[in-house]
Amino acid sequence: MHEIYSLSTYAISPDSVKCIQGYETIKAEYSAYLTDESKINSTPFDYLYFPRNEEELAAVIKDLHARKIPLTIAGARTGLVGGCVPQGGALVSLELFDAVEALYQNPFSGEWLLRVQTGVSLKTLDGMLRMKKFSNLEVSQDEFIQTELERFKNDQASYFYPPDPTEMSASLGGSVVTNASGARTYRYGPTRAWVRGIRVFLANGEYLDIPRGKYFASPAGRFTVYDTKGKSYSFTIPNYPLPRTKSTSGIFTAPQMDLIDLFIGSEGIFGIVTRVDVALMKREDKISIVQFVDSDEQAIDLTIALRDNPNLQMDFLEFYSTNALNLLRERQQREPSAVGMPMLPEDAKSAIFFEMSFDPRAEKMDFSELEKTIIQCGASIERSWIGYESRELDRFKVFRHLIPETVNEIIAERKKTYPGLHKLGTDLAVPDEHLRDMWKLYRDGCTKGNFEWLAFGHIGNNHLHINILPRDLKDQENGLDLYAAFAKKAVEFGGAVSAEHGVGKIKGKFFKLMYSDEQIDQMRQVKNALDPDGILNPGDIFGN
């Protein structure tokens, strides 16, 4: 079915919604809302709204729509590309949309699902699932909710929501509209793979309920939306091919695609997602392994060997380059307790960090396939770290985050001398067969340019974060040129210019490397049909 009807909430006055008016007041008292983790600056905006429910949100949208005032949506403001940094108009924060609405099991697939409002953070969601404690639901009078909750609690298994985009303070909504991924995307796919339904408010203030598997594009690639006033509007989905890598560069499309996928990863330019049904998965015991190797090239060989071995299933494969390990070593010498791990082996030149399923109680522990693969790459299992208790897994996770954290500290220090200085971090992904080529480009480019740099990240998905730490503004300028050259090459290899950070207001330049004007125009046509006045998230993806 490619036709869908939008619905309307009970109408209320927008005056009842909490709103901070005037840029000066917002700047003085709500300065956190002026930017996000991208640290780019907003342009002055006049309204900051805190709707508490969908009726209030609808009232705000309708009011702003009538007054042709653009609105930017904010979740937890953890994005890295300025998606929720307003460019005038109004900022609507969904932070009060923080309820769990239902927990239920799909009777056919047996899959457990959680219906959550989009302001809930991933950390809160994880905590609720670990404890099987959902305060909203506990007090519900609804018999169905109570029955399902009790069944869930009585289920011996523990469940989790697989997408793990590193930043656990991100809101669920933010992670859905950016199709957030992360290390575990290697095994479980990005957020898209776990979304089973959404409710999305359109620019006219009406909403669509879109369960996965119900609304598909017509063979000609069309969707038609009917509103409550009898008006209808149609659009054709873009027809460009998507990169063969994980990607958050531009709008998702596929022949006869599911309508839900149009909104997931669209960075909020088509509508405002207020609730999501996410699928849960049974939690398994895991083991984390850091395998030290002799060179970055050997790490790449090991990655490819592990990936190609059909008998090994890793949850993720992460990389630490030689200079990333050196950075950690320096930090370890300076502040051993901050690192919280034993000293890095002196002869370790690079490392691969991976996780796999594991039964610590098993009588016989068969790691022969893994051991064989590691040895064949010239590495030794005597130079590794393992951990499987949850406190150990957490310790490894902290260790992984220490690289970007340390880089940020160094940049913050340099910023004192050069206020305009910032880190240059790539977010490019390429298809499997180009991992070695891309690494060679990174290594040679950074070395030749005499940059201070390091590499880490999701090597399993050929998605490395090359971080250039500019020493001054000239260095930064040169680094930006090099970044652009890397992006161009990644596109030539069939990759993505933004694998997980999205386009937002920062990566428009790279976005245009990936898509032709005609293809961008196809995206714009969808935008024009769903948001003809262009009031939703102005400046995101398409620029101004």
Place this chain on the structure above:
Amino acid sequence: MKIVVCVKQVPEVTNVQVNPVTGTLIREGVKSILNPFCEYALDHAVRLKKAYPDIEIIAITMGPPQARDVLLRSLELGADQAFLVCGREFAGADTWATALTLASAIRFAVPDFNLIFVGKQAIDGDTAQVGPEIAEILTLPQITYGVEAELVNNLRQIQVKCEIERGYEVIEAGLPALVTFSKGEVVRRVPTLKELIDSRSKPIHIVTPQNLAIPEGELGLKGSFTQVVKVFPPQEKKNGEVIQNVDAEVAARRIADFLEERKFI
């Protein structure tokens, strides 16, 4: 030289919940780990072994069959063999009955021990009594709250740096001796994949009540001078509104709004 390390299995979190009806700990969803202080004790044994490779490290625990997990962990971290003191008769033991059982088990399984290392306390019971009680039962010199240990005087003595209220003191004792360990500067060890694989072929022996020649009346609950009559969480204060996982500024703003709405400010 043989070093016995006494280890204990404890819940992974310290804020365990108690079933209000039965008064027992809610164990569902709470995993068990090797008590961190026992891990520090084991770490000191492993450090000594690095300096003196002839040292044999023997981990021992008293507990139900699932306590085998902490022995596996000890073997991964460097113990050479392990003993699980296991039997229904041991259930419900207080610190005295535990110490008596462990002391007897050590005498039975490792009669030629030179040192006994224990954690200063377990993070669940927090009594810090079992180590000193074992030393008393075995009439050993004991040094408590150690943070560094060194073998001196031709391996005939142990020298231990100990925490005291306002600093440290260094104490020596002739072997055999017992030392309890505190955290100190230890960064918890991380085993290698090789150590994990090797650990699964190291032996775990079972010690039963019949091996110990202690009258049944001195074991477990029957042999305990103290009993836990009731376990209960502290009286819960009325739940306030918790603001978490948001920026400090947003949190401050919400608190300000809350106070403003109630006319406090």
